[in-house]
Amino acid sequence: MDQQTMGTVTKVTKQWWLKINTKSFRKGPLDGALFPHVIRVEYTVDGQVYTKRKWIGARDYVPQVGSTVQVFYQQGKPEKAMIV
Numbered sequence: 001m002d003q004q005t006m007g008t009v010t011k012v013t014k015q016w017w018l019k020i021n022t023k024s025f026r027k028g029p030l031d032g033a034l035f036p037h038v039i040r041v042e043y044t045v046d047g048q049v050y051t052k053r054k055w056i057g058a059r060d061y062v063p064q065v066g067s068t069v070q071v072f073y074q075q076g077k078p079e080k081a082m083i084v
Helices: none
Strands: 003-014 037-045 046-055 068-073 082-083
Touching: 037 068, 037 082, 046 082
Parallel strands: none
Antiparallel strands: 003 037, 003 068, 037 046, 068 082
């Protein structure tokens, strides 16, 4: 990954089907539950808009819709990208 640009988070989706329990004893079905997220990021390279999705773990920071994130991509293949 040799080039970088800034991308905008356009969608954040909570993965309800993958619940991670943080407590050994719960009083309710969602007591102490954490869920991973999937974010969708749009970035522009040479006037063309690309979209990339990234899976965010349950304990990691989830960016809000409209925030900017750093995107690294290859010079010849901007569709191959890595979101930081």
